Amino acid sequence: MLQVLIQGLLLSGLYALIAVGFTLIFSVGRVLNLAYGAYLLIGGYAYFYFAQTLGMPKFAGVLMAGIFGCVLGLLKFQLIVKPLKGNHVAIEISTLILAVFLQSTVIFVFGDSSKILLPIIPGVERVAGAAIPFSNLFAAIASWIILLSLWWFVRSTHMGRAMQAVSMDAKGAAISGVDANRVNMFTWGLSGALGAIAGVFFASYTQLYPGMWVAPLIIAVAVVIVGGIGSIIGTLIVAHIVGFLEILTSAYIAPELRGVFTMLLIIVILVWRPSGLFGREEL
Amino acid sequence: MNLRWHHFALWALFIVGMFALPQFVSNGTLRTMIFANFLAIFAISWDTLSGRTGYISFGHPFLIGIGAYTTAILTHRFDFPVEISIPIAVIATMVGGLIVLLPALRIKGSYFALVTLAMMELVYQLVQVVRPDLTGGTRGMSGLPTLTRGAANGYYMSVSLMLAIALSMWLIMKTRLGTALSAIGMNEEAVSGSGLSVTKLKMTAFLMSAFIAGLGGAVYIHYLGSIAPRALFDINFVFTIIVAALIGGAGTTIGPIAGAFFLTFLLEYLRPWLPGAERYMVYSGLALLIYMYQPKGMWALMTQATFKSKIRP
Amino acid sequence: MSAKLEIRNLVKKFGGLTATNDVSFTIEPGQSVGLIGPNGAGKTTIFSQIMGEHPQTKGEILIDGKEISHLATPQRIHAGVSRTYQVPRPFSEMSVAENIRVGLMPDSIWDMITRGPNREREVEIASAIGLGEDQLERLPSELSMGDLRKLEMARTLATSPRLMLLDEVFAGLTVNEIAVISDLVQSMRDDGMTFLIVSHDLKALEPLVDHAIAINHGEVIAQGQYQDVMGSDIVRASYLGTA
Numbered sequence: 001m002l003q004v005l006i007q008g009l010l011l012s013g014l015y016a017l018i019a020v021g022f023t024l025i026f027s028v029g030r031v032l033n034l035a036y037g038a039y040l041l042i043g044g045y046a047y048f049y050f051a052q053t054l055g056m057p058k059f060a061g062v063l064m065a066g067i068f069g070c071v072l073g074l075l076k077f078q079l080i081v082k083p084l085k086g087n088h089v090a091i092e093i094s095t096l097i098l099a100v101f102l103q104s105t106v107i108f109v110f111g112d113s114s115k116i117l118l119p120i121i122p123g124v125e126r127v128a129g130a131a132i133p134f135s136n137l138f139a140a141i142a143s144w145i146i147l148l149s150l151w152w153f154v155r156s157t158h159m160g161r162a163m164q165a166v167s168m169d170a171k172g173a174a175i176s177g178v179d180a181n182r183v184n185m186f187t188w189g190l191s192g193a194l195g196a197i198a199g200v201f202f203a204s205y206t207q208l209y210p211g212m213w214v215a216p217l218i219i220a221v222a223v224v225i226v227g228g229i230g231s232i233i234g235t236l237i238v239a240h241i242v243g244f245l246e247i248l249t250s251a252y253i254a255p256e257l258r259g260v261f262t263m264l265l266i267i268v269i270l271v272w273r274p275s276g277l278f279g280r281e282e283l
Numbered sequence: 284m285n286l287r288w289h290h291f292a293l294w295a296l297f298i299v300g301m302f303a304l305p306q307f308v309s310n311g312t313l314r315t316m317i318f319a320n321f322l323a324i325f326a327i328s329w330d331t332l333s334g335r336t337g338y339i340s341f342g343h344p345f346l347i348g349i350g351a352y353t354t355a356i357l358t359h360r361f362d363f364p365v366e367i368s369i370p371i372a373v374i375a376t377m378v379g380g381l382i383v384l385l386p387a388l389r390i391k392g393s394y395f396a397l398v399t400l401a402m403m404e405l406v407y408q409l410v411q412v413v414r415p416d417l418t419g420g421t422r423g424m425s426g427l428p429t430l431t432r433g434a435a436n437g438y439y440m441s442v443s444l445m446l447a448i449a450l451s452m453w454l455i456m457k458t459r460l461g462t463a464l465s466a467i468g469m470n471e472e473a474v475s476g477s478g479l480s481v482t483k484l485k486m487t488a489f490l491m492s493a494f495i496a497g498l499g500g501a502v503y504i505h506y507l508g509s510i511a512p513r514a515l516f517d518i519n520f521v522f523t524i525i526v527a528a529l530i531g532g533a534g535t536t537i538g539p540i541a542g543a544f545f546l547t548f549l550l551e552y553l554r555p556w557l558p559g560a561e562r563y564m565v566y567s568g569l570a571l572l573i574y575m576y577q578p579k580g581m582w583a584l585m586t587q588a589t590f591k592s593k594i595r596p
Numbered sequence: 597m598s599a600k601l602e603i604r605n606l607v608k609k610f611g612g613l614t615a616t617n618d619v620s621f622t623i624e625p626g627q628s629v630g631l632i633g634p635n636g637a638g639k640t641t642i643f644s645q646i647m648g649e650h651p652q653t654k655g656e657i658l659i660d661g662k663e664i665s666h667l668a669t670p671q672r673i674h675a676g677v678s679r680t681y682q683v684p685r686p687f688s689e690m691s692v693a694e695n696i697r698v699g700l701m702p703d704s705i706w707d708m709i710t711r712g713p714n715r716e717r718e719v720e721i722a723s724a725i726g727l728g729e730d731q732l733e734r735l736p737s738e739l740s741m742g743d744l745r746k747l748e749m750a751r752t753l754a755t756s757p758r759l760m761l762l763d764e765v766f767a768g769l770t771v772n773e774i775a776v777i778s779d780l781v782q783s784m785r786d787d788g789m790t791f792l793i794v795s796h797d798l799k800a801l802e803p804l805v806d807h808a809i810a811i812n813h814g815e816v817i818a819q820g821q822y823q824d825v826m827g828s829d830i831v832r833a834s835y836l837g838t839a
Contacts, residue, residue, distance in 0.1 A: 032393040083575065088393055089339055090578055093525065096341070097571045100522045104563035112559055210560070214518050218404055221397055256412040263405035270398050271386040459701055460708040462690070466698045469687040472649065477699045478673030478755045487705050 003130035004251050010132065012243030013140030014201055016147055016236050018216045019223035021194035023235045026224055027167040028187040031081060032088065035095040036195055036220055037213030038102040039069045043196025044203035044212065045106055048115055058120050065200050066193040073192020077184060099213060106210045114209035120200070139201035146194065151232045163187060218259075222266045241265075294450060301442050310434040317434070319547035320441035321503045324448055326527040326539035328495035331452060332488050333525075334533030335461070337468035338388070342399030343496060343524055344516050345383075345406050350376040350497030351504045351515065352410065356417050358505075359424050369501045376497025377490050388485050400521075407516035423511035430505045437506055444502060445540070448495055453536040455491070464488050465534060519563070526570045532582030541582060598625030598788045599659055599676045599758035601646070606655035608641055608814075615641040616814040619655070623759075623807075628781075628791040630805040630822060632798070634834060638814040639794045640682065643761050647679050648672050659759065670703055678757035682764040684748040686736040692747055693718050693732040699754025717754075725750040726776060742773030749780070759790040766797040774800050798826075810834070 022036045043065040051061025080098065084090045119135040126132070154160035162178045163186070202216055222242055227234030242262055250258040305313055325347060333339045353372035357363040363371075387398040411421045418424075431437045455461060463484055466474045475481045504510045514520070523546065531542025546566065553562045577584050606619040616638045623629050631639050644650045646657055648669045657665045659675045667675065686695050696718045701708060722732060725746050736744060745765060752760060762781070766774050774797070781804050785791065795801040808825040810818040812834040818825045825831055 032396070080575070089337060090574075092339065092393060092396060093529065094571060094574055096522060097526065097567050097574065100519065100563055101567035101571060104561050104567060107559060108557075108561035108564050218401070221401070225394075225397065254412060257408065259408050260405060263401045263408070266401040267387075267398055267405070270390060270394050270401075455709065458709045459697065459711075459713055460705060462694055462697060462713075463701060463708060466687045466690065469689060470685050473685060473687065473751070474698065475669040476647065476649075476673065476679065477701065477751060478670045478678075479698070479701055479703050480668070480670045483703070483705060 002127070004247055006127060006130045006132060007251075008240070008244040008247040010136045010140045011247055012240040013143040014136070014198070014205060015219055015223060015243045016239035017139065017143030017194070017198045018202060019220045019227075019235050019239055020143075020147055020150060020232065021191040021198065022220035023224050023227075023232065024163075024187050024191045024194075028163050029081065029184055030086075030088075030167075032092050033076075033095050033191075034092055034217065035076065035099040035102065036191075037215075037217030038099045039072060039192050039195025040199030040202055040216045041102060041106060041210070041213040042072055043069050043199030044117065044208045045110060046196065047200040047203070048110075048117055048208055052118060062120070062197060062200055065196045069192040069194070069196025069199070070189045071192070072196075073188040073190075074185060076192070077188035081188070082184075099217075103210050103213060110210075112210060114207045117200075117204045117208045119204055135201070135204050139205070142201070143198075147232065147236055154232065159183070159186060215259075218266075219262065222262045225266055226269045294453075298446055298450075301446060302439070305435045305438055313434040313438045315547055315551045316544075317437050317441045317506065319544045320438075320445040321499060321506070322523065322527055322547055323445050323540045323543035324495060324499035324503075325524045326531070326543050327448055327452055327536065328492050328499060329524050330528045330533055330535075330539045331495060332492035334528055334535075334539070335456070335464040335468055336485055336488050338485065338488075339396045339525075340399045340492075341396045341521055341525075342401075342403035344520050345399065345403040346376055346380050346493050346496035347500035347503075348403075348406060348410075348512075348515050349379045350500035351510055352418060353497075354501040355424050355427055355504055355510045358428050359426070360417055365428055365430060365505055369498070369505070372501040373494060373497040376500070377493045380493040380496075381486070381490065384489065385486070388482070388489065400518075403516050403521070407512055410512050410516070418512075419510070421512065423509060425509035427504060427508050427510065429508045430502065440502075441506065444499070448498075449536055449540060452491070452495075456536060460484075460487070468534070522567070526567070529578075530570050530573055530580055532580030534579075535582055538580050538582045542580065545581070597756075597758045598790050600625045600661070601677070601759055601790065601792070602656075602658040602661070603642075603646070604656040604658070606642070606645060606657070607653045608638075608645055608650065609653045614814055616645070616652075616811075619811065619814070619816055621809050621816060621819055623790060623792060625758075625790055626785075626788050627807055628785050628793065628805045630801050630808040631792055631794045631811070632801075632808055632825075632831075633811040633817075637811045637834075639811065640763060641814075642811075643679055643763055643792075643794070646672075646677060646761060673755050673757070674703070676756075676758040677761065678752045678755045678759075679761035680745075680748045680752050680763055680765065682767065684744040686744065686747050686751070688736055691733045691735060692722065692727060692739070692750075695736070695747055696721055696750050696754050699751040721750050721754050725753060726780060740773075741768045742770065742776065745769065745773075745777060746780075749777075757789075759792070760784075762791065762793045762795075764794055764796065766795055766800045778804060 018040065021039065022033065025031055025033045025036070046065040046068040047061040050056045050064040051058050076098065080094050081091055084094065119133060121134040121138050123134045124131050125134065154164060162183045165178050166180050166183045198216070203212065206212065219242060223235055223238045226241070227238035242265070245261045245265070246258045249261055304316070325343065329340060329343050350372040353375040354365070354368040357368035357371060358365060383402060384399070387395055390398070410418050431440050463474065463479060467481060467484060471481055474484070527542040527546050528539040529542070530545065531540065532538025549566060550562055553565055557565070573581065601623040603622070604620050606616050608615040619642060631642065633639055641650065645652045648667060652665065656663060659677055662675065664672050664675050687698065697713050700714060700717060719729060719732065723729070727743065727746055727750060731739070731743065736747065739747065765777055769777065778800060781791065791804070793801060793805060802822065805822050807820065808822040809816060810825050810831045817830050817834060818828045
């Protein structure tokens with residue numbers, strides 16, 4: 001029981017971290033970024049290259065992952081999202097193509113086989129029969145800190161309020177002097193960095209391989225859809241629902257079915273209540 | 284109906300050309316063309332729903348999979364003859380797809396795309412654990428009855444199916460139904476404001492799309508002789524189908540066919556230089572460039588270049 | 597080919613906001629009525645409730661005494677009512693003829709496939725609305741604003757309405773174009789069409805209507821003969837922005 005609780009909390013924290021960058025883009029840009037999973041992919045591989053191949057300090061590796069993600073986010077906004085001018089279907093399709101492009105680029109550079117990512121913080125603690133790798137604990141705690149500071153940031157800073165304004169009403173925000181372009185750039189960069197850092201943790205939780213972008217994308221989609229678009233607190237709550245669903249399923253039903261309820265959740269919520277459980281438009 | 288004699292002349296020429304091809308090319312090329320034919324069928328299926336009405340499906344393998352698994356299970360586990368199992372598979376795809384996705388057709392844009400994507404992932408996970416004695420679990424099934432032997436026969440079968448589907452869809456899309464479906468993609472509100480039931484139209488598009496997907500999927504696995512969930516319910520497979528339709532030209536009949544052949548051969552020609560999955564780098568990079576430059580695809584680019592006028596096939 | 601429209605106690609709420617509050621009026625067959633009021637008064641919301649695009653929160657809508665409030669938009673079209681939009685949004689990649697074709701289609705998939713388009717009827721509607729035969733194969737992007745409004749009316753007319761709701765038909769038009777559209781409405785009135793017209797251009801509206809309904813803040817503030825409504829103090833006040 002305690003084992004399930006601990007594993008659930010650890011996984012949920014990771015999922016919250018994965019989903020939050022996706023939430024930002026969906027609420028500020030109103031864009032379904034299907035290449036979001038690719039940030040995690042790029043982040044994971046950037047960390048692998050800098051920290052393990054080049055032997056840089058681990059912290060620097062995480063930083064490099066964040067920088068790569070940030071740059072990727074900015075490029076994506078400038079080269080794809082902005083030229084398509086809010087054509088949602090076109091953005092979804094082109095981000096999907098971009099994701100496959102990045103996946104095959106990773107294969108080209110690093111090869112098709114999976115890589116083992118050394119834990120960021122080595123060591124395991126056993127509590128009530130549950131193994132708690134320090135890496136996962138660190139990821140969970142880090143994700144809590146990041147989410148709470150993001151929540152504070154959106155509420156209390158000038159840029160945060162501008163993001164809120166754009167997410168509620170882009171036109172209205174423009175009239176009242178908010179530079180939507182700058183807000184968008186900032187959001188895409190931030191989302192990319194968050195995604196890439198989440199990728200480092202996700203890769204050390206599972207493994208590092210070129211196809212690793214699909215699962216986190218689906219998790220992010222599930223959390224955002226169920227939690228309601230753009231709600232940070234909703235994101236945090238639903239990340240725990242999804243995380244615990246998976247842990248409970250694999251503990252008590254069958255490990256192979258762990259993703260099934262996540263999919264069912266997406267489908268049922270979308271069809272039954274498209275605004276999500278916690279409403280929308282309140283970043 | 285807006286049909287001209289030269290349309291039929293072009294079709295006749297196209298059909299004769301496709302059937303004459305085995306005389307001129309090697310067996311290896313023919314095998315590549317068989318895959319191109321099947322990809323063209325799937326791309327036409329996708330285009331019938333998504334290219335026309337603008338309801339983007341990211342889960343088309345879900346439909347193809349219903350058809351493929353139905354006939355595989357019926358023939359492999361219950362010894363049904365292929366002539367019976369394939370029609371059942373097609374009906375199962377239409378009925379099954381409709382039950383699952385009918386509620387989803389109410390919701391718009393991005394959400395519809397997400398539901399279809401989630402549907403595909405759901406089926407992928409379920410197929411591996413629910414009744415593996417029927418589905419073959421993670422490993423799938425092999426030793427399924429095959430319809431043809433040899434490259435030439437396989438080619439004739441696949442090309443006949445592809446051409447039959449393409450020609451019928453071309454004729455249907457030339458009628459007022461085709462006009463109404465494209466109208467949904469442009470302005471759904473104005474379609475219902477013209478007194479037409481949008482739900483009925485979307486359902487028709489969906490059923491046609493499911494029919495083609497189910498038929499294509501069922502025949503495809505009886506060409507391969509095996510079925511594996513990872514190859515079927517794969518986001519790369521979705522990507523290939525969508526890109527084939529888009530790069531050729533969505534909302535047309537010849538576009539998805541041209542796109543499917545272009546992509547299949549591009550991948551084949553890249554093989555000597557890039558043997559593995561990194562070939563997709565060239566493929567997706569090219570697709571992204573074409574799509575960003577001309578979202579209507581190569582067909583639009585070509586007609587623009589040659590006729591300098593608005594010819595909409 | 598005239599229809600009677602009755603609106604009874606129409607209420608529409610968007611969340612906490614009341615867009616129309618207890619709106620009631622009747623338009624007799626063959627009448628032409630102007631719906632006037634300042635921006636945001638609820639004119640377009642009334643249109644979209646009549647068409648069923650945003651169903652009302654409360655109230656009833658009747659065409660020729662038949663309740664239509666529970667019907668979906670296509671069924672309301674079949675009941676004989678049809679509208680144009682403030683911003684014309686034609687099917688952008690279809691020719692003028694094809695745009696009209698969609699309006700002419702029967703709501704039956706079988707009919708759509710088995711029977712070809714009625715070319716003559718398309719030409720007839722186009723020319724009735726003042727679009728020349730040379731324009732039939734043009735794309736909407738090649739049309740002037742005036743011709744776009746005509747196309748919008750042609751597609752609406754193709755559904756054979758007996759009551760037409762026109763939303764800001766004169767917006768963005770030149771003086772000549774206004775005269776053309778005005779003549780068009782005038783001749784359709786002579787044929788017995790019932791009209792409910794929203795327009796800010798009161799000078800263009802005046803010759804087209806005999807009655808008027810003035811609304812402000814989602815409520816009817818005056819109705820009756822056009823001159824009487826325009827002359828009433830409360831309407832003047834709302835236009836001056838003091839109400």
